[in-house]
Amino acid sequence: MLVAHPTFYSPQKKHAITHSIIPLTKGGKQLAQRLTTLLPGSTVITSQGNIHRTLAQAWKDHDSLICIMATGIVVRSIAPLLQDKTVDPAVVVCDEQGHFAVSLLSGHLGGGNALAQKVANLLGGQAVITTASDVLGLTALDIWCRDMGFTVTDKQGLTRVMAKLVNTGSVTLYSEYPLPPFPPDIMLSKTPDTADLLVSCRTDQDRGAVLLYPKALVAGIGCNRNTPAEEISEALDHACRTHELARESVRNLASIDLKNDEPGLLAFAHAQNLPLDFYSPDQLNQVEGVAASAAVLRATGAKAVAEPAAILSSGNGPLLVQKMKFPNVTVAIAEICQPCTLPTTLMT
Structure with a gap:
């Protein structure tokens, strides 16, 4: 099997999980100070007279809100802020004695259930979780x-x-x-x-x-200099639609290393959160059975870019989309034969 080691570019940015602890009463503030020493990434935010504004700001700035106050106050305050469980922060509500930690919002995807359990463990209290799958012991x-x-x-x-x-x-x-x-x-x-x-x-x-x-697809991309990100995006969209492939299944992009400073390609990868693999002409030329281009060979030293880059990056998977030519972009798509590996989170 042909193995190539690409130069790798990833636009993904990781950030530390942040929790805002928002107390309302004097007793709540004491509990908040205790909790912030136990919970990494937490910050105590005190209300300056308007709890609705305080919660709205924390909603935008933090991954989760731990509210030490009555549940009713929290419900009324966050109601206008709700969007979708995929983007809303987790909300956990505690009483000021720390007896209960209620997972109020984004219990699954937002991590509210896990946070409620963690807070309860830290304070010696009881987590209150109401999502049916958790209560019944079923898969979320x-x-x-x-x-x-x-x-x-x-x-x-x-x-x-x-x-x-x-x-x-x-x-x-x-x-x-x-x-x-x-x-x-x-x-x-x-x-x-x-x-x-x-x-x-x-x-x-x-x-x-x-x-x-x-994440079962790799898109090989060739493009002219200074091709805008929008044009690359439209070309990939068209290739996926034409061949009835899900754009959501594209794991990453791949190209020739001459394009590792191409502004439009890097901007597109960053906007779509898609890592980029880059290969040298020698690596690309080792891939057999791809459509060669004399013009590409003269310009880059590689007989082709999109097809061999996609094949190499996919682990020598089959081409589902042979190169499609657009005015300034060439797209090919290869399939990753075993994309579903066991995640670390499921191994423990």
């Missing part, structure tokens, strides 16, 4: 999908499947890729037609199952 499908790296665009559909899991105790799944061991309440389906969940990178599925898009 939204968390499982996130940990597996699956993108779900049909959020209402996933909610329906989660309801079925709670009501019946199991759901069915069909995958076009090998999967690591998964929870026992997710049952393997022999056919996609009978599945509640379908793991695929293809959009041409009309089977009633909720699609889970794995």
Whole structure:
């Protein structure tokens, strides 16, 4: 097997999880000071006369809010701020004695349930968690999908499947890729037609199952100098639509190392949070069976860029999209044959 080691560029930025602890009473402030010494990444924020404004600012600035006050005050204050569980911060409410830590909002994806349990453990109190899957000891499908790296665009559909899991105790799944061991309440389906969940990178599925898009595609990109990011984005969108592939399944981009300072390509990768692999002409020229171009060879020293870069970055996977030429961009897409590896979070 041909192995190439690319120069790697990642636009992803990690940040430390931050918690705002917001007390209201004198006793709440004492508990907040105690908690901030126990909980890394936490900051005590005191209200300056307007608790609604204080909570609204903390909502924007922090990953989670730990409110030491009555639940009713919190509910009324955050109601106008609610957007979606994928973006709302976690909200945990504590009484000023630390007896209870209530997971009020974003219990799964936002980490509210885990935070409530952690706060309760630190204070010697009781976590109050009401999400049905946790109470029943069932898999939280939204968390499982996130940990597996699956993108779900049909959020209402996933909610329906989660309801079925709670009501019946199991759901069915069909995958076009090998999967690591998964929870026992997710049952393997022999056919996609009978599945509640379908793991695929293809959009041409009309089977009633909720699609889970794995990171199974690599987009090889060739482009002229100073090609705008928007033009690269449109070319990739067009290639995915034409071949009925999910843009959400694109794991990363790949190109020739001559493009490692290309502004439009780097801007596009950054905007889409897509890592970039770069390969030398010698590495690209080792890939056989790709469409060669005399013009590309003269300009870059590589017989081709998009196709071999995609193949190398995918681990020598098959080409699903042979190079498509646009005025300033060339796109090819290769498939990662085993994209679903066991996440670290599921190994412990």
